[in-house]
Amino acid sequence: MARATALCAAGMLAALTLGPIVAVLVRAGGPGAVSAADLAALRFTIVQAALSATFSCALAVPVARALARRRFVGRGALVALLGAPFILPVIVAVMGLIALFGQAGLVNGALAALGLPRIDIYGLHGVVIAHVFFNLPLAVRILLQGWLDLPAERFRLAASLRLTPWATFTQLEWPLLRRLLPGAFAVIFVICLTSFAVALTLGGGPRATTVELAIYQAMRFDFDLSRAATLALIQLALALGAGWVALRLSRGAGFGTGLDRLPLRWDGQGRAARLSDAAWIALAGAFLLLPLGLVVLRGAPGLALLGADTWRAAGHSLAVALASTALCLAWALPLARPRGALLSLAAIAISPLVLGTGLFLILRPFVNPFAMALPVTALVNALMALPFALRILTPAAAATRADYARLAATLRMTPAAWLRLVMLPRLARPMGFATGLTAALAMGDLGVIALFADPQRATLPLQIYGLMGSYQMQAASGAALLLLILSFGLFVLFDRGGRIRAAA
Known part of the structure; x- marks a missing residue:
């Protein structure tokens, strides 16, 4: 049964x-023919997805490393908060990002006070910033789980051998990153490929059109189902190709099993390392919390x-x-x-x-x-x-x-x-x-x-x-x-x- x-x-x-x-x-x-505008949308989609995945993964490395080797009050709450973008409505996040990075936002206000040029939230910049906001926590969670799975005995052995911080990174952490980063990159790349609400709100014009938005335009305004189906098949092929490449690149042996002890870290105990880790954790926390706080502050009068x-x-x-x-x-x-x-x-x-x-x-x-x-x-x-x-x-x-x-x-x-x-x-x-x-x-x-x-x-x-x-x-x-x-x-x-x- x-x-x-x-x-x-x-x-x-x-x-x-x-x-x-x-x-x-x-x-x-x-299937139908693909126009020049569709090819431009395809190029923009690949570029923004590649940039979004690259920035998300690159920024996730120091943040996940800092969270893996530091213990502080509120650490559990901060790690739990990294799951918030999974349940945060896209349109709400966009409103928070506009309040932070928009023309009248806090960041542009500070830049104007310093006499610096403003940031344009619309177009490629805005799409990439929004995607990094959503996917940086995902990359951090993937890498942090891998770091926490490293057997504590490996760090104890590295300390007994008096390995330098660079040697510890190359012998323990780099193999871990080489195994996990391709998969994280592929997942984020596929998520950004199918971006719709972000591109619809922050795209800023025809030059910032994703394939998903082109599908919407073909259906909503032109009712060209042939072109929409063709674009959907292209999008599916790109996603499957990204998954295949990640599978090929993610091969690598693990570090074996340990005694399930808490992975105490002997590396990164210097003042510079502690300050660097604190800065990365603070920046990541602010990047996640400020847009949500601005949504609450600016939305309360609008209720x-x-x-x-x-x-x-x-x-x-x-x-x-x-x-x-x-x-x-x-x-x-x-x-x-x-x-x-x-x-x-x-x-x-x-x-x-x-x-x-x-x-x-x-x-x-x-x-x-x-x-x-x-x-x-x-x-x-x-x-x-x-x-x-x-x-x-x-x-x-x-x-x-x-x-x-x-x-x-x-x-x-x-x-x-x-x-x-x-x-x-x-x-x-x-x-x-x-x-x-x-x-x-x-x-x-x-x-x-x-x-x-x-x-x-x-x-x-x-x-x-x-x-x-x-x-x-x-x-x-x-x-x-x-x-x-x-x-x-x-x-x-x-x-x-x-x-x-x-x-x-």
């Missing part, structure tokens, strides 16, 4: 991933300016987030196996705009597609969040099967009893985290809904973008703060619920 359920869920995942793409290609009559349309859009976003969470969880539970996690990776390499358009084409003979804007958005958001949910649930589910499957078979437990008495209680904590993450991501998504929603069905991110487009910046700041509160509120609610159930 469990295997049949898993196969059914896998079949639905494959159909929802490939079916819409096939529908778009059939409706378009096959009083929110109209009925904004509150209705907030209700739509809540409904979409809850529906996406339920769908994602229903998918993830039967697919929480290693093969299911591998199958779900295809969902994040395909344009959500093409997926949404394909679903609308499939539904068009039966219902009004525009009336289905919110349900289709919920479905696509659940599909896009599935890989993250499976990465959270699969290890715990595999451990539960290994520990209790034989006992369940001996007791002849039914599938329903297995799920209720064994699986769900032991998945409570990871399930709470996965559902909170899915709800927060769906709450802040600005993707499919931007193609098909009318003002009566707009979600809160789309409403914020509309307010920004009409230069109602104070109201947009208030709506951004509302979105931030709702997103973090959903995450905390589901995550805390999982912890309570686990403790019961």
Whole structure:
């Protein structure tokens, strides 16, 4: 029964991933020609993704190294805060970055006071800054985990041999970076390839158009499905190529096992090293906290300016987030196996705009597609969040099967009893985290809904973008703060619920 359920869920995942793409290609009559503007968008996409991944990984190295070898009050909270960009709505982060780096932002105000030239947040600069804001914490977490996994005995041996700091770096830390950095670079590169909301808000014109934004323009304004499908296939090929290159470059042996002791560091104890580590940690913390603080400060007065349309859009976003969470969880539970996690990776390499358009084409003979804007958005958001949910649930589910499957078979437990008495209680904590993450991501998504929603069905991110487009910046700041509160509120609610159930 469990295997049949898993196969059914896998079949639905494959159909929802490939079916819409096939529908778009059939409706378009096959792949189309690529224009000069599309080639320019492709070049800009590759350049900004490469720059964003390079800066994110390069800056993550000293920050992760500093966090790995320093112990201080609040370190755990700061490391936990590095997960905030995963649940931060993109449009909220953009508002915070504009408040910090925009023409009237704090940074440009300080530069003007010093007589220095201003920073332009729009165009390539803004897109790269926004992507570094989102992906620097991801790179830090990847590298920090690798540093913490180094056996403590290796550092003890380096200290007994009186290795210099440079020798310690070349013999211990550089092999670690050589193994981890290609994978981190590839993940960030693929995330930046599919950038939509950042390019839509901070692109600043045709010269700063990404492939995902070109797909949106082809569908929304030209209804050129052939060109959109071609661009989606190119984007998918780039993502797969980046993954293949990372797989080739990430080879390398590890450092073996140790006694699971805390990796005490004897290197970097000089005053210069301590000051350098403190500076890197302070800069990273400020880069993450200042935009969020500015969103709160500038958004609080704007809450009083929110109209009925904004509150209705907030209700739509809540409904979409809850529906996406339920769908994602229903998918993830039967697919929480290693093969299911591998199958779900295809969902994040395909344009959500093409997926949404394909679903609308499939539904068009039966219902009004525009009336289905919110349900289709919920479905696509659940599909896009599935890989993250499976990465959270699969290890715990595999451990539960290994520990209790034989006992369940001996007791002849039914599938329903297995799920209720064994699986769900032991998945409570990871399930709470996965559902909170899915709800927060769906709450802040600005993707499919931007193609098909009318003002009566707009979600809160789309409403914020509309307010920004009409230069109602104070109201947009208030709506951004509302979105931030709702997103973090959903995450905390589901995550805390999982912890309570686990403790019961």
